[in-house]
Structures are given as structure tokens and as C-alpha cells.
Amino acid sequence: MKLSRNTLAVALLAALVAPAAHAEVALDVIGNSEVSFEGLVQADFYKFDTDTIDYGADVPGTDVDGKEYLNELRRAELVLKGKGPGNIEWVLGYDAKDDKFLDANIKYKFGNNANHFIQVGQYKQPGATMEELSSTKNNDFVSKSSITNSLGTARRVGVQYNYGDNNWGLTASYFGRELTRNREHGAGYGLRGYYAPINEAGNILHFGASYSNKDTDADGIRLRARPMADMVATRFIDTGSSATSANTLNNRSDRVSVIGAEGLWVKGPFKLQGEYMTIDVKRLNGLDDFSGDGFYVSGLWNISGETWGYKAGTPTTPLPSDPSKGLWQLGLRYDTIDLNDGSPIAGTNRVNGVLGGKMDSWTLGVNWYWRSNFKFMLNYVMVDQEKYSTTLRAKAEDNPNVLEARMQFYW
Template identity: 60%
Template sequence: MKLSRSTLSVALLAALVAPAAHAEIAFDVIGGSEISFEGLVQADYNDFNNDFANLNGDAPDGKSSDNEMRRAELVLKGKGPGNIEWVLGYDAKADKWLDVNAKYKLGGNANHFFQLGQFKQPNSLEELSSTKNNDFISKSMVTNTFGIARRLGAAYRYGDNNWGVTGSFFTRELTEHPAPTPHGPGYGVRGNWAPINDKGSILHLGLSYVDYDTFQDTVRLRARPDADLAGQRLVDTGNMTNADRQKTIGGEAMWVTGPVKLQGEYMKTSVDRYNNGNALQSKDFDGDSWYVSGLWNITGETWGYKDGVPTTPLPDEPGRGMWQVGLRFDTMDLNDGTVIPGATPTAASRIDGVLGGEMDTWTLGVNWYWRSNFKFMLNYVKVDSSKYFIRTPAAPYADNPANNNVLVNRVVDDNPDILEARVQLYW
């Protein structure tokens, strides 16, 4: 669903004049289960000041924009009977199921439970945090590229308010995607520890690991320039065939002191590849990515901590709202290979391994939480990326027919900047 600029303006005006509502709508108690209804609607606008690639793809000129309904999530939740909690979520915009699972709390302890169904896997502080409270409009490259989101599976968690260990076994996503699907079956584990956990003072540390089978022996890793509506990925490994398993280890840290929050994550992913007789296309791949960000609540509110992730408060003064400013540095390296020069100075070169490119971004953001249900976001993103220009020849190499990648002897630097805006309604 596309939204015109006038439609976005009407949506913004409607949000400003709408009365405040409660953050959750309670339905009834049915069969011993207290049922409530939640929703999240987001509309985004991106303006691209392109450099090399046309990030929009719809316009032939150097500057273009796009707008779109980003999410339209509808969620039913139930508490009970007994120590059972369940959730049923659906995103009407993406036409896919969200959390669809049931949880059994052992001894009534919210930090000690079994979970069955589709849920977010135990990795990535940013992914596990609530989408409606994202610090920036686009999640970081490490989260979007290496993180494992919702998958069908089973999980067990043990801990308390200050620490926890979660393990899971998972398979595909509940909503089918056209082949190849992103991930095959696997397992994950995450440990979180908050040695300091007081009001206005939190120190969080976390470590995660996921290991899963690839689908159809193919892996492709790529990232947008921290702009969800961008039609181009500026770093891209292409299809890595002969892939057996993908393994990702991640570290995370967060520090809250009063109205300031500092947060960072690092992930390194490895793709194990088997040898099919083509040495150039059978090398294992390693790539990594990390970000560090800072957020300041100008109006003085602070964060809470629950289930190993931060919780965002409501404004102290609903009529004034909560104002935030933030800055994030985000980086990704998908290069794990070398260039083999051609036999002559004019001959094309070949690649030994994978050269997916490198990208750094700086994101400056302002957020306004107004009353209990509205959020407005404005981000400016500056991108610095580089990637070898690669094409596929009409005929393969005679000495190695399976290696069809030909490298044109130049590196493409692509350094656009992007202005992003979001209007959000949630309850």
C-alpha cells in the first residue's frame, strides 16, 4: 500500500487532533483467559539524495522519494487460565503472522517458562525490544542482516529480573516465503545479565549464538543503507552456493543513567561451505557488523528493564510528551576475499572468495512520544559505502566453468544521504 504526501499529511493531522486512548484495550475474560487487544500502525516517508545507485528505483533522476504504510499490526493477547499466556499477532501490511505462541510459566515466575509456537529467537537486543519503541526508524544493519527474528519452535528460559538464559530450537517462519527462504532449522541460545538494575541506573550485558542449516544450500547477505524504503542494497554478497550451515555469535551492552541510554551490539557470522570441485566458490565466509548509539530523553524520563531488554516509559507530562534525540554509528563488512588479477593489464580480474562490500552510516534522530499512543520520528542518515563492481560474463571461463564472476577493475563508492520520517499510532 502506497501513501501519497497528502495522505500522510491527513494521517498526521488526524493523529494530532485524535483523543488519547489507553495503551491496551481489554476485551473480556473467556475460558479463564483475560483477553486484550493491541495494535501498531506506522507510515514512513524517505527522501533520497542519491549518489551512484538510485535508491528509489521509481525515478530516473538523481533525487527521489518514497512513502509507504510500514506496518499494520493487530495482536490479541491472553493471560490464563492458570500460568498460561498466549499471543496471536498478524501484520496486515506485510500479510504475515507475527507472534503466535503459548507460554507456560513454571511456578508463576515470568522469567521461568516454556514457550511453543512462533516467537522472536534469543538473539539481538534491538530485535527483541519492542518495535514501537525503536530508537531509530530503521533498525541497524547488524540486526536486519544477521539477526534471527520470528521462527516456529520451542524455547526454555530460566532466570530472574537481573539475569536469564534462554535456549530454543527453531525451524522456518510460519508465513511461507518464495524460495529460497532465509533460514533452515537450527538452535539458538542467549544469556543476559544486569549487574546494575535500579531505577534510572541500568547496566546490561548479553551474549548470543545461533546455528542453523541453510535452505537449498544457498546464503545471501545484504543490507539497505539504514532506510527501510530503499530499493537498493549497497552491500551484497550475492548468492553464496555450496553453503552448509550459518553460525552467528553476538555481543550486546547497554548502559542507562537517568535520561541517557548508550547501547551497542556486535555480530560475526560464518557460512560453512563444502567443496564441489570449485575452490573459488567453496571458501568459508566470515562477515561482521556492529553499531553504537546514544539516546537522550530531553524531558527527563528514564528507562526500565524487563526480560533482558529495555522498556520505554510513557511521557511524564502527556500533553507535552517525551522528546528524545539520538545518534548512531552503524557499520558492516561483507568482504572476505581477494582479487586475482587478469593475465594482462586489460584483462578482467576474478574473485577468490566473496567481496560483498563495506558500509558505514551515521544516523541523527529526533523522536516525540505524544500522550499514550502517538510517536513521531525524524532521521537524517549519512552513508559511506564501497563495493567492487562485478558482472557475469556471457561465457564462463574455460579453465573453471563454474566460476562465472568477472570483476571490472574498479571500486564503486556510493555515499548518499537520506531524510526519513515516521508517523506511528499504537494502543
């Protein structure tokens, strides 16, 4: 949806009045709780070297405007946080751009240990990727990976228990629907474990694994992926939406399980990161189960020499060593997702199983963190997509290149 003028004005006003040298604004102490205010405003621009699809259209198939670009506010996140009383922490976040709640929960830390706690409310699930669990303002690339956007379970309302220390952790969560109405739902559970055998300044080695299992509430599931551009309306890679065909997942699935594996290596100003996910969908009406998977591998170099930190099994991005010059990063990522689990039936326009398509992409990116509150990103993405077409009775392709830019202000 488009952000209203009033909501946008409120978000921008909050951004402008925030002190430029702090990551958050301390408000007051209320009920022995130290309350602070944080925000994140992002604006994106995409320029497409289109192939066969008009990715600049606002609505697929109904607004083919011929534009080869999109520009829009991506996020307008407003977050209240509280510390206390005692070992209690709480957070209430809202994205005014997407009209949805973000983290909205209460946490109790045992013995004031940040890695041993119980949490109730809406939070990012352990069945999400390490990339999703990391801070959004420090994304390495404009678009998150295809497995993060398409396969993992992100925020849901539930109860979570975490036990660990600085270099290891185990998390178990039981969850239901998303807090915002008419969003994701279906009860389930998630698990995540991680271990960093090396965890010191400028030298980190991390391994992790996750598992999630959830009900589709008899509503089915639709798996699809954008061409590495978050605000694009059209998805070429798609398992389908028709409820009348056996060759789609929608309205013909029961439970969904996802297994994830992750790895991270930091050496000085260099970071190598990769994740893999495989999804299994139990199908109804005697249909064969569906399986898909995907992974990404990325490398980042802090040209200005800074290194990364490590917190709760995720990398943390430092402030610039020289705020006036900023922190410069150069990154490269390979990403792939495969939603094919079937084969065409020769001589017909039907398939056995589901053929949602496959997408491979390369992303080259440059990031500039200036001072404490500004970030500028520039990405060039090369995308290769292929999907079997029952109309053509052959594979169809769409291979756009995308120039992406993001301006970000956060406090």
C-alpha cells in the same frame, strides 16, 4: 508488497476506535483467558540525496523513475493477546502490511515467574539482537541497525525454555521455518544469556551474549544490507545471487553460525547501547568458509527527563511524564557492517572468496512520544558504501544521505 485498500481500511479503523489513553484494548474473558487487542500502524517517508543509485525506484533496475523519495505504510500490526487460564499466556499477531504472521505462540510460566517459562510457536529467537528483541514501537531510530536487519535470526517456529530472574536470564531455543509460507527456513538452535549487575531505577548496567546455528537447507544464503532505509528495494552491499559463480554465497553454503555480544548502560535520562555480531558460513564444493561482521553504538538522551526501565534483558521506554508535552529524545548512532572476505585476482575480473562490500553510517535522530499512543520520528542519515566491482576491476562507491520521517499510532 502494497497494502490493499481494504486491509488498510481495517487497520486504520481499528486504530481510530482504540481508546487513546490505553496501551491495549480489553475485549472479553473467553475460556478463563483475558483477551486484549493491540495494534501498531507506522507510515514512513524517505528523501534521498542520491549518489549513483535511484533509491526511490520501487523495483531495482526495472522502475528507475528518477524520484528521490519514498513514502509508504511501513507496518500495520494487529495482535490478540490472552492471559490465563492459570499461568498460561498466548499471543497471535499479524502484519497486514507485509502479509506475515508475527508472534504466534503459547507460553507457560512456572510459578507465575515472568522470567521462567517454556514457549511453543513462533517468537523472536534468542539469536536476534537486543534491539530486535525490544519492542518495535519503541525503536530508537527509523531503521534498525544493519546487523539486526542482515545477520540475526528473528522470528521462527520452535520451542524455547527461559530460566532467570529480574536481572539475569538464560534462554535456549530450537527452531525451524518461519510460520508464513515462502519465508525464512532452515532448522537450527539459538542461545542467549544476560546479566545486569546494576538494575535499579535510573541506573542500569547490562551485558549479554548470544549464539545461533542453523541449516540453509541447501538453498544457500544471501547477505545484504539496505542503506539504513527499510523500504528501499536496492541493496548496494550484497554477497550476490548468482548460482553459477563461486564468488557468491547463494546456493553454495551449508550451515550458518552467528555470535553476538551486547552492552547497555542507563544513567538517568541517558542511555548508551551497543552490539556486535560476527557470522560464519560453511561453504560447499570445497570453497573457503565466509566470515563477516558488524556493530553499532548508539546514545540517547531523554530531553524531557524520563529514564528507561529494564525487562527480560532489554530496555523499556517509559510513558511521558507530562502527556500534553510528550517525551522528547535526541539520539546519535554509528553503524557498520563488513561483508568482505576475499580479494581480487590481479589482471582478471574474478575474486578469491566473496566481496559483498562494506557500509558505514551515522544517524542523528529526534523522537517525540506524545501522550500514550503517538510517536513522531525524524532522522538524518549519512551513508558510505564501497564494494569491489569485477566490471570496473576497482572499488565502486555509493554514498547517499537520507532524510527519514515516521508517524506512528499504537494502542
